[in-house]
Amino acid sequence: MLEAFGQTELPNLKTENIGRANPLIEVRDLVKRYGSRSAVDHLSFTVEKGQVYGFLGPNGAGKSTTMNIMTGYLGATEGEVIINGHNILEEPEAAKKCIGYLPEQPPLYLDMTVDEYLQFAAELKGIAKSERAQQVERAVSMTHLEDVTGRLIKNLSKGYRQRVGLAQAVLGFPEILILDEPTVGLDPQQIIEIRDLIRELSEEHTIILSSHILSEVQEVCDQVLIIHHGRLLVSDSPENLEKHMRRAGAIEATVRGELYTVEQAVSSVDGIEHYDIAPAAGQDGCISLTIEAKEGFDVRESLFYACAEARTPIIMLKTTNFSLEEIFLELTQQADATPETDAVSADGTAEAADEPEQPTDESEGGAQ
Known part of the structure; x- marks a missing residue:
């Protein structure tokens, strides 16, 4: 598509946001290998305070692996993650205090009530006992869970379970919220409700969310980062992407x-x-x-x-004009067709960097 315009990539689109003063998050030359496969391949970007970042890529692009490294759940093979000035591996406690994390599968105890679970999560996060009730009440209010605090989590709909996961993430009022596929598995009405909630939360938090749904990223995000095979293809605002779509139309x-x-x-x-x-x-x-x-x-x-x-x-x-979906497909197809964008195995051959599945069990786990 873009080749017909005499170009092989979008003109002047940023591919890295490195070098800005005092970013809230810095991801520097991040690599994660599983044997001969690279799930994340020399990935670098920064996150500025007060914005919503959309981490966009097809399934297996490396989104969840990157988020797990950013939150300290996984260690990187190479590179580093700096959270508000703290290295996630060298100063994990200080770095994690800045983060609220919602994994793709929220770590919920299904036999607890919503209130019991959030009290437990607040304790795990080190919130002082004298402050827990107030913090839980605030998280419940922010995520609109007032009507279900006494109900068992296992009796809640998928949409409400996702809200409980978000409430766990905002406990302690962390500066950064990292949300991995926050609308996956929800019905259309639940998706709209969670998107609205993310917009509300963005007024007081810097948010990074991952998605493979283009419209979701376009609707709620200030910045879009497109990755494929663990590499950053494009990092820019939706407005600039639209501008280049018009220019290429x-x-x-x-x-x-x-x-x-x-x-x-x-x-x-x-x-x-x-x-x-x-x-x-x-x-x-x-x-x-x-x-x-x-x-x-x-x-x-x-x-x-x-x-x-x-x-x-x-x-x-x-x-x-090209739609965001067309641009996304074009960029990822170009990456597939270009050998150097594929992960390189230990024997020097290129192979796709599929993202390994992480074992999950939504009935077990804790709040980070």
Whole structure:
């Protein structure tokens, strides 16, 4: 798709946000290998205070592995993670106090009531006994769980269980919330409710959420990081991504006239990178055009005058923009087609970096 525009990648998109002053989180050249497979492959990025970051990638891209390393659940093979100035491995207690973590499978005790579980989670987090009731009440209020605090977790819907997991994450009011696939397995109404809740939480927390759902990232995030095979492909704001989509968009037109005459008119227009021309299907005497302009050129007005001068009137003209989904698919397909973006095994051969499954059991576990 992008190759048709004379480019192999999106122009001027940031691939790393390194070098900013005092980032809240720094991920530096992170590598995680499982035997010969690399789930995370020299990944670097920073997270700024007060924003929502969307960690976007297909299943097996390395999102969960990266989040597990960032929260101290896994150790890295190489590289380091700095949380608010604290190295997650060298100063784990100080770093983890800054983090509230919701894994893809919330670590819930199903035979506890919501209140019992949150009291237990508050104790695990080291919240003083005199403050626990107030902290739990605040977390319950923030996640809208007031009506179910006395109910057993096993009797709650998936959406409410996810809220309980979020309440556990916000206990102690950590500066950073890390949410791994927070809407996975939810029905459409539950997804909307959790998205709204994330927006509310973002007013007081810096949030990193992972997802393979493009619309989710586009709707709630200030920054989008696209990873594939454990490598960062793009890091930019949704607005900048949209801007580049528009810049890369094509022009479609239907022109009345002979093919040769229309082609002569089109070829005289400055700023056209490439065009396709053919008789318009189902429209006698009309020609169909698809035009890709060079970066920085808007050729619509010049095209109009060229066709008018050739007495070949334009009867339809529209611009087409790439959707975020198309950009995402294009970037990941390019990564698949480029050997150096694949994980390199110990014997030097390239192989896909599938993300190993982590054993989970939602009936057991604690709150981090």
